[in-house]
Amino acid sequence: MGLEEDKTKPNAVSKCSDYSIAFLLIYMICSVPPATGFSLKSCRISLNAAICTDSQLKFVPQDVPSTVTSFDLSKNQISRIQRSNFTNLTVLEDLNLHENHISKIDSGAFANLISLRKLTLNNNKLVKLGELAFDGLGNLTELRLNTNKITALSPTAFQSLTRLKLLDISQNKLETMSNLHLILQHTPQLQEFVIKTNVLRTFQSWKLTNRSLDLQALDLSHNPIRDFSVTANIFPNLTRLIIGDKFSVVPMKWDVKNRTFLRQLASLDVSGLHTSLENMEALLKTVNSSLTSLTLNNIKRSRTQLINLSCSIPTVSKLQFRSNNLRTISSYFFKPCVNVVELDLSENHIKSIDENAFTSMINLTILKLSKNKLSSVPNATQTLQNLSQLDLSNNMISTLTCQDFSSQTKLKELSLQNNSIFTLTECAFKGLVQLQILRLQSSQITDLKGAFKTSLPKLKRLHLNGNKLTAIRKGEFEGLKSLWNLSLHQNQIQILEKGCFAGLLNLTDIQLQSNGITTRTLIGPFQGLSSLKRLYLNDNHIKYFNITPLRKTPFSDLHQLEELSLHGQHHRGKSSLPSNFLQGLKRLLSFSARNSQLINLDKDTFVNTPNLERLDLSSNDLEILTPELFAPIRNLKSLYISRIAVHSLDFLTGANLNKLEFLQGRHNQYSVVSEDIIKSLPSLQYLDFKYNNFYCDCSNAWFVNWTIFSKQTQVNDAYNFSCNYPDDFKGKRLLDFDLKPCSQDINLICFASTTSMILFVMAGSFIYHFMRWQLYYAYYLFLGWLFDSKYKNKQAPHQYDAFISYNHHDEPWVIGELLPKLEGEQGWKLCLHHRDFEPGKPITENIMDAIYGSRKTICVISRRYLESEWCSREVQTASFRLFDEQKDVLILVFLEDIPTYLLSPFHRMRKLLKKQTYLSWPRAANHPEVFWENLRKALQTGNDPNEEKLQLAVIETH
Incomplete structure (x- = not known):
């Protein structure tokens, strides 16, 4: 028909090929062994x-x-x-x-x-x-x-x-x-060559190479070198040299022929070097034009002269003088060192330092005095007003006075750990307006005495761990407006007063683990910590007796908290977590309650933590976990459930943990891992089920096979999984279990399914090759039946004598020849799509209304007509009406000679039903009135099947 351009049928051969390929792929999947996993x-x-x-x-x-x-x-x-x-x-x-x-x-x-x-x-x-x-x-x-x-x-x-x-x-x-x-x-x-601690006795450049090397660093320390000789410029890029052996008893001779041979040397370490003062002077003169860092540790003699020689090098800015047993530092010892910026005097047993010892070192910014025997902060440091880093750790300092750091207005890092300070004073850190890092850990401090209520406006990190604090009072840190990290772990804290962290608006981390904190301690101390992201409360004494919701939750103000650690709580008896314990923690990403003696968790425990990604519940006595517990945390990526005595992993099948990537479940009671459990975790990448005892029977056959061949998930230590059932397999490895008895049914199913698929493909190909047109015919008869079922009970008087079905390419013949004769001369009322179809109504309904509203349907057949899907639908609908109602309603008019092999089966079948005289238009050229008369008679034919014996009027014109 002429509704639109022809819509030809899909290529059936292509469809058949697609189905064949699909079946072959399924067959290959069943028959080819899988590749090895990892x-x-x-x-x-x-x-x-x-x-x-x-x-x-x-x-x-x-x-x-x-x-x-x-x-x-x-x-x-x-x-x-x-x-x-x-x-x-x-x-x-x-x-x-x-x-x-x-x-x-x-x-x-x-x-x-x-x-x-x-x-x-x-x-x-x-x-x-x-x-x-x-x-x-x-x-x-x-x-x-x-x-x-x-x-x-x-x-x-x-x-x-x-x-x-x-x-x-x-x-x-x-x-x-x-x-x-x-x-x-x-x-x-080669740029860095480390040869230390060998048995080289000489180092002579002519034996090493005869060309310039690209070496930048050379370490010859701890070799018993007696002769160091450089006679050629083989080290033009050397910037760091380490040489010396404190255990050597033979002096080393230094012989560098030309001072330009080591002109790039910036760092020199001669710790433990056994040589004469004259040799050392020659050595230092060789490098005095470029040297910036000099290390003189473990020097046995002539210390004062060595300092004078070293500090006479104008370029030296970093001097390390460790382990030299100085004991005292006089006012003149470092007097020549006016250019030194960094001085390390650690491990020297220093007990006293003259007040003017560092007066000449006006450029000093880093001073390290750790691991000495100082009993107080040396007054000598008060003259160093440019210090940015001061290390007094591992001494014997017992008190801090108000004047100790009052002049250190540029100090940014202060280390006082491992002393015996006991108590602080309110003015202990007065003047440290630029301080950013303060280390006071392991100093036996028992009371802060308001030391942090003022004075330290830029402090970012405060280490108070490893002391003997028992309580943190209200407003104790209110002067630390810039603090990021507060370490209070490994104290004896039992009391956290309400508002004890007040003023810490920028605090992101608090370490409170390993203290004496109890449930009562948690009431109120964390108010106002709007920036806190990490809170560590593990290894304390927090215990709740049941899951009853709390009237006041401990973390409701911590809206930015991302990590909360509660593992390792020490108390007698079992405990629970209140159902609203985590209220307010909308942004929590990690939660650990490992080893807290928990016996149950309410299903609403995690309803307030929708963004949780890491959950550790290991080493508890939970035994039973439910899918409802995990329902609110669908973003979970890592789950730890080791040592919880759980007997089954079936809760995972309904937990909807589609993003879980890591699962650890060691030391539990389950023995079977089903296919449903693994498939409920589509993103799983790492699985750890070590130290479980598995059933070595067919119930674990799928898990064994998946463990070996999975390319997505790694099963940790799977080859050491052991069996505990049946008795014959106890002690044997799970992956050694023979799966053949379990795969017999699977092999039979695979054989039956693949055989059926192959037979189906062969039958389908045979039917398609020999009966494809009959299949098309049956298909369109079915469509006709579907349409007819809608109209069968809606019989009404016919509006038209005939509906004309044609392709739009044949429209000139219909308008110029057919319409004038049938409507103009013979007076028939015809239905044409372009004239009589109702606008806005679906095309299919218009077609059905036209066919069932007309006594006859005239199909104007041409090659274009046979290729059109809509035209085929029209003729098939009329055909079904013919067969179903036993009414002669279909008239076929051929406009051109069409070979039999091109006719679809429904046209050939219609010819078998009718043996009427065929008229050729060329042979009727002298009397076309015969053609129109035969057509008129066909339209006059009644619908009684006995009248025409169901013969179809077929009229050909050419």
Whole structure:
């Protein structure tokens, strides 16, 4: 018909092909074995890193995924590295073999590690590095071989390390310069070379190399070097040199021929160097044009002269003078050090410092006096008005006076930990207006005495942990307006008065763990902490007897809190959590109640924490968990439920934890993990069920298979899961259980389903090839029946004599020939779509109204007509009316000669029903009136089936 452009039918061949492909894919899934997953026997995967540390491994595991970029095999018992150990790890960047028993590396053992950047082999038993030991490591930049027993190197051992930048071969037994020469000739980009604690007795540049090196740092400390000689400019870029051995008894001779050879040296450490004062003077003169940092620890003699020599170098700004047993510092000792900015005098047994000891050091900004025997803050520090960092930790200071820091207006960091201060005073920190970090931990403080009510406006971190505080009074910290972090853990706090944290508007972290805090303590202390994000209350004595809602909840004001830790509460008997305990914590991300002796949790416990991502309920006596408990926390990503005596994991199936990525459930009572449980956690990436006893029967068959082959989820230590049932399997490993008896039914189902699918595809292809047009015919008869069922009981007087069904390409013939003859001359009333269809009504309804509102339907057949879906629908609807009502209502008029193979089966079947005379338009060219007369007779034919014997009027014109 001519409603619109032709809408040809979909390509049925293409559809059939699509279905065939789908069936073949299903068959392949059933018949092809799955690829191996990544549950490892001795390792675990974390963020693309394979971690196999401390696993008593004697060989390198071969089940590590080839995609890992980091591989940690430290603290095992591997004795040999073989060529086959790392064949597939082509993207590995970091390999750690620290602390094994490795005594041999095969030639080319690392050849396939083409992406390796860092290799750690320290703390092993290597004696000799053999030929091509590091062959293939062209991208290696860091190699650590310290703490072995290496005495010799093969000429080609370092041959491939052309990009190496750091080599640590300290704590070995290298004796000769020839070994160093072998290394340096193959490592042109080496920048840091650590050779400390070997047995080198000489260091002579002409034995090392004859070219300029790119070295920037060289550590020769703890070698018994007697002769240090540089006769050529081989170190043009050297900026850091460490040399000296406090255990050496033979003096070292320093011989650098030209002062320009070390012209870039900025940092020099000669700690423990045994040499004459003349040699030391020569040494310092060699570097006095560039040196900025000088370390003189463990110097046995001539300390005053050394200080004078050191401070005479105008560029030295950092001086470390530790472990020199100074005991006292006189007013003249550091007088020459006017340019020193940082001074470290730790571990010197200093008891007294002259008041004018630092007067000349007007530029000093960092002073470290830790690990001495000072009993009070030295008055000498009061003259240092430019200090930004002062370290007085680990002394014997017992009191702080109001004048100790009053002049330190620029001080930003003050360390007083590990003293014996006992009590503070209100003015102890007067003048510290710029202080940002204050360390007072482990100083036996029992009372703060209002020390923090004023004076410290810019303090950000306050460490008071490890003291003997028992109470925090109201307004105790109200002067710390800028404080971010407050550490009060490991005290004896039992009382937190209401408003004790008042004024701390910027506080984000409070550590209150390991105190004596009880349930009563929690009433009111956290009011006003609007910025608090982390609160640690673990290892206290908090206990609630039931889940009854609290009248006043402890954290209702902490609207920004993200982490709350309550684990490890110490009290007698079991406890619960009130149902509204977490009220107000809308932004809470992490909550830990591990080891708190909880026996139950109300279903509304987490209703106030919709954003919770990490939940730790381990080591409690919960036994039963319900899906309703987890319903409010659908954003949960990590769940810890180890040691809770739970007998089943079925609660997970209804918990809707679709975002859960990490699940740990060690030491519990469940023995079966069903398919429904695992499939209820679609985002699961890491599963830890260690130390559970499993049923080794078919109830766990799916879990075993999934554990081995899952590519999404790693099951930690799965190969050590043990069986406890049946008795014959006790002590055996779960993954050793034979699944074949459990898979018989599955194999039968797979066989039956795939066989059925194959037969279905074959039958479908056969039917489509030989009977596709009949299928189309049946399809359209069905559509006709559907339409007819709507109109069958709505018979009404016919409005038209005939409905004309045609394609719009044939419209000229219909308007120019058919319409004038039938309506103009013969007087029939015809229905045409473009003239008589009701606007706005659906096309299908218009078609049905036209067919059932007309005595006859005239189908004007052409090639275009046969290709049109809407035209086919019209003729099929009329055909169904013919068959169903036994009424001769269909007239076919062919406008062109159409081969039989192009006619759809419904047209061929209609021809079988009618054996009427066929008229050819060319043969009737001299008398066309015969054609129109035959058409008139067909329209006059009644609807009685006996009248025409259900013969269809067929009129052809060409």
